[in-house]
Amino acid sequence: MVSAIATVLVWRQRDSRADVWGAVAQCMAILWALVHLLSVSGDTLAWQRYWLLAFFPVLAMTITSMFCFTLYFTGRDEWFSSWRTRLLFSYPIATAVLSLTNGIHELVIVDPALESHGSYEILQYGWGPGFYAFAAVSYSIGVVYLSLLFLKGLRSRNVYRNLTFLIFASIAFLTVLTVFSATKKSPFPHFILHTIGYLFIGVVMIAATLSMRFIQQLPVDRFLSPFGSRFGSLVPLARDFVLEEIDNGVVVLDTNGRIVDINTTGKRMIGTDRAVGNHVSEVVHHDRIVDTGGLGGMLDGTQQLHAVQDELWIASPSGKRCYEVTVSELPGNDGVAAGYVVLLHDITDQKRRQQDLERQKADLETQKTKLEHQNEQLDRFAGIVSHDLRNPLNVANGYLADVSDRTGDDGETVTMEATTVEHVTVSLERMGDIIDDALALARQGRAITEFQDVRLSTVAREAWTNVDTGDATLELDCERSIQADPDRLLNVFENLFRNAVEHGSVASESEDLTISVGFSADGGFYVEDDGTGIPADRRSDIFDRGYTTSEVGTGFGLTIVRDIARAHGWEVAVTDGETGGTRFEFTGLEAARSDA
Incomplete structure (x- = not known):
């Protein structure tokens, strides 16, 4: 019964050829117990002699299956060449032939006879030369697989060392019991002592199969420590030390x-x-x-x-x-x-260093971009000073030179016409406007590094009060917040509102201009008016520095709008409004944390 339970457990949990041969060995243990039961249960000489002789092939097959199990379990299955396999299995076959023909040659058992022991008849016999040859081969194979298991235990670690030692100790114990039976020192007839011993060993193996904790609790390391230092080499000890450290x-x-x-x-x-x-x-x-x-x-x-x-x-x-x-x-x-x-x-520390380097690289790229942008602004400012200021300056100088020519060398008083004063004044005012806008352009185009949560409607209303919008009307549909610089966003709205009022007159003189601010479907926002709009062939030019359709304008307003958008990391585009006016769309925004 114990062998049957062990066989089922091993077979169900098999995942290698070692487990298959382990199950075969358990089946042989069942046959071992069965032939002994049949042998002692008979009351005739022929019956008991037949089943006793049937035992020897079972024993040979048990040893063969244990040898196969050991080779697979210890990782030495390369030994199974074709001729070695045939030689190995010729051993149980030869044993079976020798045992079944014992009546002819009596090489296995000699002088069989029944001897009375109370109410039982027990078969008595002597060993023939065939038995001694069989025993020599059997114990030689046993020594080989016990040695392999012992070495496997020395070289294994953790629970596999405990499991190997348990298998080794169980097989060694049962092998010793067969020695007592073979030398007739056993108190039980034949090889029944092995079967009785298996009652204990089988229960232990079942426990080991069912509970890994049982195997872990075995004090194997304490037992094997002297053997490991005596028979082991420095290499495995060093390898274990390195692996642990x-x-x-x-x-x-x-x-x-x-x-x-x-x-x-x-x-x-x-x-x-x-x-x-x-x-x-x-x-x-x-x-x-x-x-x-x-x-x-x-x-x-x-x-x-x-x-x-x-x-x-x-x-x-x-x-x-x-x-x-x-x-x-x-x-x-x-x-x-x-x-x-x-x-x-x-590699956590390595990853963190890599992330730090990537952040530093990104910061350097940002600083580089910022410096390049600032240099671009300086170049643009220098261009404005050298080019855009030249025209009004030349106009003013021309009128003043005419006045200077008429004064003569005696410093006489010269009357300056009102138109001359007006032209000089306009030129100076235009120069002031250009300087103010140029400074604004240089400041507003700088890259933005700190953002705040800004409610779009609040900034739009403030910009509306800062601009002379006349009879125009503001409509707001933008009660969410975005991440932006509030001062520069305010300047965007001021320039767009001023541009719409100055250039976006409505088609009908009886209608006032309406300007709308709201969020678009893609997450951006727009500023739209219902004025006359901008012709499609001029839209690509409106963001260029100095582009204007007004005689008094500097043409910097929309350039400032574009530069502020880029400083935020946004994109701005101009399209037709829903009612035919002009619509400025801003995309690439980051939503405020409170609204995300």
Whole structure:
């Protein structure tokens, strides 16, 4: 019964050929107990002798299955060449032939006879030379797979070391019991002592199969420490030390994504001390993952493991941390992956330095753009001073030169005509206007670095009171806020309102001009009038410095509007209004935080 339960558990949880051969070994334990039950239950010599001889092929097949299990479990399956496999399985076949023909040659058991023990008849016999050959082969194979398991235990770590030692100790214990039976030192007939011992070993193995915690509690390291220092080499000890001390997390996965081994740093990064034996999807805290990159499918178990390198962002009490995750394939002997090694490298500080450098680079680019823009403004200001001021200055100088020519050398008083005074006055006033507008253009075009939450309707109303708008009407539909410099935004509205009043006369003399301010569908805002509009062929010129259709205007108003928009990072365009007037549209705005 114990063997049957163990067989079912191992078979259901199988994920490798080692588990398959482990299940076969458990089945052999069932047959071992069955043939002994049949042997002692009979009351005739032929019956008991037949089932006793049937036991030896079962024992040979048990040893063969344990050998196969050990080779796969310890990763030495490359041993299975075709001729070695045939040689291995010829052993149970030869044993079966030798046992079933024992009546002819008596090489296995000799002189079989029944001996009374109370109400029971027990088969008594001696060992033939065939048995001793069988025992030599069996125990030789047993020594090989016990040695492989022992070395596997020395070289393994964590729960896999405990599991390997448990398997080794169980098989060694049962092997010792067979020695007592083979030398007839057992108080029970035949090899029944092994079956009785298996009652204890089987229960332990079932507990180990069902509970990983049971395996973890085994004091294996304490027991193996003298063996590790005596038989182990410096290399594995140094390797273990390095793996435990490095700052990188190292995780070893089998092909199914189950964690085989993990170092201390890896446990800390993952956030658990009990990772070994669990699937990676069971130990990862998915609620802490901020960005999986291209690793999401492998972390939740929906994607097959494969070699990859990507970044994983995790939320931690100290803030977000970034791990560089490198999954490397462990090649098997048949060219198929035997497992995977995952290297976790904390690159949070590197990422932060990179972000700081990018911010500094962006700041430098901003400063560069700002300086270039300021230089452009200075060049523009210099051009205005040297070119735009020249005309009114020449006019004033011309009139004053005429007056000067008429004064003569004796300083006599000369009468200056009113028209001359008027022309000089107009020229000087125009020079003052140009200077004021040029200064405004230079100031307003500077890049804006500090923004505020500004309610558009409030600034529009203030600008309306600052401009002589005559009988024009203002309509507002802009009760939201934007991020802007309030003083420069005020200057935008003042220039647009002044431009609309001065140049946007309505088609009908009986109608007053109406100016509307509102938000557009794309998140920007507009200033629109219902005047005569701007011809399409002139719209590309209206933002040029000095462009004006007025004899008294400087042509800087709309240039200032464009420069203020650019200083905010906006774009401004002119189109037809809904009623045929002019519409200025501003796009690229950032909504205020309170309205976002």
